[in-house]
Amino acid sequence: MRLICAVVSDVGPHRRINQDAAFVAPWGAAVADGVGGGPAGDLASATIVHRMTAGWHGVDDVDELAVRVRSANWDLRARVDSDPSLAGMATTLTGLVVARGGGMLLVHTGDSRAYRLRDGELTQQTRDDSLVQALIDQGVIGDAEARSHPRRNIVTASLAGADDDRLWVIDADAAQGDRWLLCSDGVSDYLPDSVIDSALASATHPDDAAGALVRLAMDAGSRDNITAVVCDVASGVPVAEPPRFAGAAAIVFDDALEDTA
Template identity: 45%
Template sequence: MLAPNDAAPAPLGFVTGHASATGVHREGNEDSVYTSPWSAFVADGVGGHAAGEVASATVTIRLAAMLDATEGRISGEERLRELIAVANADLALRARFDPSLDGMATTLVGLFSDGKQTFVAHTGDSRAYRLRSGKLELVTRDDSLVQELVSSGALQEADVRRHPLRSVVTHVLGGAADDARAVHLTAAPARRGDRWLLASDGLTDYVPPPVIADALTGGTAQEAAERLLAEALRYDARDNVSVVVADVVSHREAPAYSPAFGGSAAADPASSREL
């Protein structure tokens, strides 16, 4: 039995904030957002494909429904991969019953906690950043054509923003089994005080990293999310913009379980919750 001073540390979860906007250059919002005290993610329906907003909402709502059983907490990497595979399979199932949805797809970037470790799941060009001790670090690597060109030396990083094919992604969730297997999953010990940013490319394609870092610093998670959205609109983002800011805290400091949705997931008939 542990003595009082040797009690096991409290598990680490999240205090989150989120924001999502269609923007002035788009007619609809194809992004979807989910947040809870143990997990959060952003899904961006792939532009140019059928029903991107349906794809992002389908994956988001299916993942959220499965996470409900544990109030958003996951039991490890294997379980997380199972959940993503099931949500991905739902895309194929939905398209089978409605052929007009054939070809729909979505990116996914998510943050998940088992109380001790932080898992980052990622496919596509939505991104995860970590702010630690004042330093902003990009944790994910885009699954995109321009990233492959940069990695091969055929394109300079400074030219990415102006490249006409910068929106072409090389891996997404589209219903095929291989799509789920291609999801990148990394794990690291959870560290209290870290601040994470999950963002669709509507933010990162238009707002420079130093501006993102400044907007992400200080205030509550919700205040930071609102500042980031304001910066994206100030920089005239030509895409939907969705962000989640998640602060790593002792679960005793986290709010009671009450998952929240944003973007197209908030408007989907399968979800009864609003922003």
């Protein structure tokens, strides 16, 4: 399998800095969102995305992908060790990666999301690590209340450079013909599933779908950074080409983010 991907990331009308970072390539894609309330969210998300992709030679399975992401996470800790003012910076991460054997792997932590559109049916493939999701699970609030809950931006898991940061890596149920969406909460907090479904299903190419979702989120009053990555699963072997970056990952470039592999 290989991926045909597009990404659109916008700072949004209410933010000065884009703390979302993303990449797309035939062999994988991901979105990361700097955790609000902490310092340098743009640096955290860009660091994870760059380090995850640096010197990419592929992975065989979930364990190997987990090791790569954990290694990227250690770079966050190294940054804080060298600059204590960065203490507390953290990021979400949701990514889709083609394994060497041809299967697909899904990595996730935080409240960025992955959706899959298959045969006209949209299903959310990740579970939010968030306070609001915990309240939903406990029956305290419903899905409708969650969209406007004042504490919906509080995440319960993220990457912050610690050894015990929670991370989920699984074999994804992906097949040729699927269309996947990876997005920050600037999309998912403002668009109901019915709107996401329609935008993904009606677009001919991932570029059109990603652009439409970002525009729809803006029209819906999104007050966050807005990032949509749309990937079509196709047959064939993915070309080992360099990734394309978006958001903070396309802006934050310094010696520490360069590929030293």
